[in-house]
Amino acid sequence: MTHGTQPTPAPSGTPELPPEPAVPGRLSPAEARGLFRAGFVTPTAGYSDGFAQANLLIVPKEQAFDVLLFAQRNLKACPVLGVLDAGETSSELLAGGDIRTDVPRYTVYEDGVLVDSPTDLNAVWRDDLVTFILGCSFSFEAALREGDVPVAHIEQGVNVPMFRTNRECAPAGAMAGPLVVSMRPIPASQVADAVRITSRYPAVHGAPVHVGDPAALGIADLSRPDFGDPVRIPEGTVPVFWACGVTPQAAVMRSKPALAIGHAPGHMLITDLKNSALQLP
Amino acid sequence: MTHGTQPTPAPSGTPELPPEPAVPGRLSPAEARGLFRAGFVTPTAGYSDGFAQANLLIVPKEQAFDVLLFAQRNLKACPVLGVLDAGETSSELLAGGDIRTDVPRYTVYEDGVLVDSPTDLNAVWRDDLVTFILGCSFSFEAALREGDVPVAHIEQGVNVPMFRTNRECAPAGAMAGPLVVSMRPIPASQVADAVRITSRYPAVHGAPVHVGDPAALGIADLSRPDFGDPVRIPEGTVPVFWACGVTPQAAVMRSKPALAIGHAPGHMLITDLKNSALQLP
Numbered sequence: 327m328t329h330g331t332q333p334t335p336a337p338s339g340t341p342e343l344p345p346e347p348a349v350p351g352r353l354s355p356a357e358a359r360g361l362f363r364a365g366f367v368t369p370t371a372g373y374s375d376g377f378a379q380a381n382l383l384i385v386p387k388e389q390a391f392d393v394l395l396f397a398q399r400n401l402k403a404c405p406v407l408g409v410l411d412a413g414e415t416s417s418e419l420l421a422g423g424d425i426r427t428d429v430p431r432y433t434v435y436e437d438g439v440l441v442d443s444p445t446d447l448n449a450v451w452r453d454d455l456v457t458f459i460l461g462c463s464f465s466f467e468a469a470l471r472e473g474d475v476p477v478a479h480i481e482q483g484v485n486v487p488m489f490r491t492n493r494e495c496a497p498a499g500a501m502a503g504p505l506v507v508s509m510r511p512i513p514a515s516q517v518a519d520a521v522r523i524t525s526r527y528p529a530v531h532g533a534p535v536h537v538g539d540p541a542a543l544g545i546a547d548l549s550r551p552d553f554g555d556p557v558r559i560p561e562g563t564v565p566v567f568w569a570c571g572v573t574p575q576a577a578v579m580r581s582k583p584a585l586a587i588g589h590a591p592g593h594m595l596i597t598d599l600k601n602s603a604l605q606l607p
Numbered sequence: 608m609t610h611g612t613q614p615t616p617a618p619s620g621t622p623e624l625p626p627e628p629a630v631p632g633r634l635s636p637a638e639a640r641g642l643f644r645a646g647f648v649t650p651t652a653g654y655s656d657g658f659a660q661a662n663l664l665i666v667p668k669e670q671a672f673d674v675l676l677f678a679q680r681n682l683k684a685c686p687v688l689g690v691l692d693a694g695e696t697s698s699e700l701l702a703g704g705d706i707r708t709d710v711p712r713y714t715v716y717e718d719g720v721l722v723d724s725p726t727d728l729n730a731v732w733r734d735d736l737v738t739f740i741l742g743c744s745f746s747f748e749a750a751l752r753e754g755d756v757p758v759a760h761i762e763q764g765v766n767v768p769m770f771r772t773n774r775e776c777a778p779a780g781a782m783a784g785p786l787v788v789s790m791r792p793i794p795a796s797q798v799a800d801a802v803r804i805t806s807r808y809p810a811v812h813g814a815p816v817h818v819g820d821p822a823a824l825g826i827a828d829l830s831r832p833d834f835g836d837p838v839r840i841p842e843g844t845v846p847v848f849w850a851c852g853v854t855p856q857a858a859v860m861r862s863k864p865a866l867a868i869g870h871a872p873g874h875m876l877i878t879d880l881k882n883s884a885l886q887l888p
Binding site for chain 2 (some may be wrong): 390391394395398399406408409411496499521522525526528532533606607
């Protein structure tokens with residue numbers, strides 16, 4: 327039981343951790359999920375190139391209609407890629423996988439309060455839990471970079487900055503809350519390209535909800551995001567705002583279900599869905 | 608109480624019917640809904656040019672999660688434009704309107720059996736009813752014609768032919784059933800255009816699910832549709848199949864809820880949503 331052959335030491339407490347992959351982008355989604363299932367914990371940016379990574383939201387069946395209706399009413403913030411039936415732990419989005427173990431790190435909320443960040447859900451799983459798999463901006467960021475539109479936070483090696491806005495989402499039952507947006511500074515000459523490219527990915531937040539003028543969204547200071555990291559805003563860029571997958575998580579937490587589960591920030595579910603399959607037209 | 612000034616006699620039994628409009632395409636959605644609310648009964652093709660017409664599906668709250676989940680799992684057949692809360696009778700899709708009166712004719716099912724086709728829902732409305740407003744192919748047909756792609760059934764003055772296929776939808780709770788498709792014969796040189804144009808309208812069935820080869824869908828005879836009318840297939844055209852809004856209705860009926868309500872075929876809800884707002888990117 328030695329960790330000596332691993333390039334990066336893994337968190338302690340887990341025996342026989344698999345080694346960090348040399349080229350994470352070349353792992354198939356099933357290989358990446360297997361690695362996390364075996365206990366390897368890492369943010370998933372850069373894993374399984376070309377495949378959609380997804381946000382996770384798990385609630386008791388009792389809350390599931392409100393969550394699904396909230397998603398339908400706020401599609402840009404809550405693009406649903408798949409829903410597992412109550413108690414179901416796998417689907418064609420994670421073929422052969424297990425939603426309880428295949429995400430590197432989870433967050434567990436009780437009555438709306440974060441109580442744990444486990445690396446599997448074996449201790450908390452219940453047969454009445456419904457799993458929502460929600461699209462994530464990683465997919466359109468790959469398309470932006472493929473289209474030679476720079477993505478500043480990736481170039482700067484930080485998380486995307488996210489902001490609560492003064493826009494309320496359309497409520498659904500107990501689910502209500504502000505729209506949360508992510509911000510990417512885009513060169514003025516490429517704003518049109520950024521709109522055009524991301525419009526083609528409605529299943530992963532789609533076109534921006536706002537271009538320029540952060541004050542109109544109630545954002546006082548771009549250098550102080552509510553979530554994620556500040557990003558340096560290059561000369562000649564315009565702040566462009568996309569609806570963000572934190573929106574439904576914030577609304578769920580506010581509705582204070584007895585139990586709610588998400589993924590830890592940046593520790594996403596890697597699905598078998600190709601980004602190219604999400605592109606329209 | 609005379610109908611003598613009306614260009615087309617209205618169904619008997621309703622006093623003081625408003626006259627048929629001279630140019631139905633120029634009515635605003637609110638004007639058209641007002642006409643139907645006042646008792647005028649007509650198929651809605653050709654009404655309120657440029658605005659989205661929609662399928663209606665109303666079920667008790669008890670069935671609503673299954674319906675919404677079925678829609679999410681079969682997005683191409685069940686594109687949800689809006690959901691009204693239990694008991695709610697209006698929304699921003701029909702501003703100032705009333706879902707119980709603003710569709711020219713409804714269908715009422717009890718335990719999965721058609722029991723009535725009333726012109727309003729006043730006698731059957733209940734406070735636990737949840738209304739689903741679903742996109743309809745009228746919107747993309749307008750875009751096809753704008754793009755000079757001929758739509759044969761419109762040119763021939765008949766309803767679109769629809770077929771049950773051998774493909775099962777992804778089930779959700781009590782909701783299950785075959786995918787139903789509509790068929791439009793498209794000139795071989797314009798099939799690519801038809802795909803390109805309808806791909807841009809994911810909220811109204813989107814791209815075709817199948818091009819050519821009806822036998823592969825289990826369709827033995829294109830001249831004998833399961834719903835709608837046969838259409839003459841012009842020389843040099845290829846049968847192109849789109850997911851159809853009859854799909855969710857068929858699945859609901861099969862699940863036999865105590866009460867379910869739809870629109871009568873061709874008698875749609877005219878919404879305030881512009882077709883142009885449905886176009887991506």
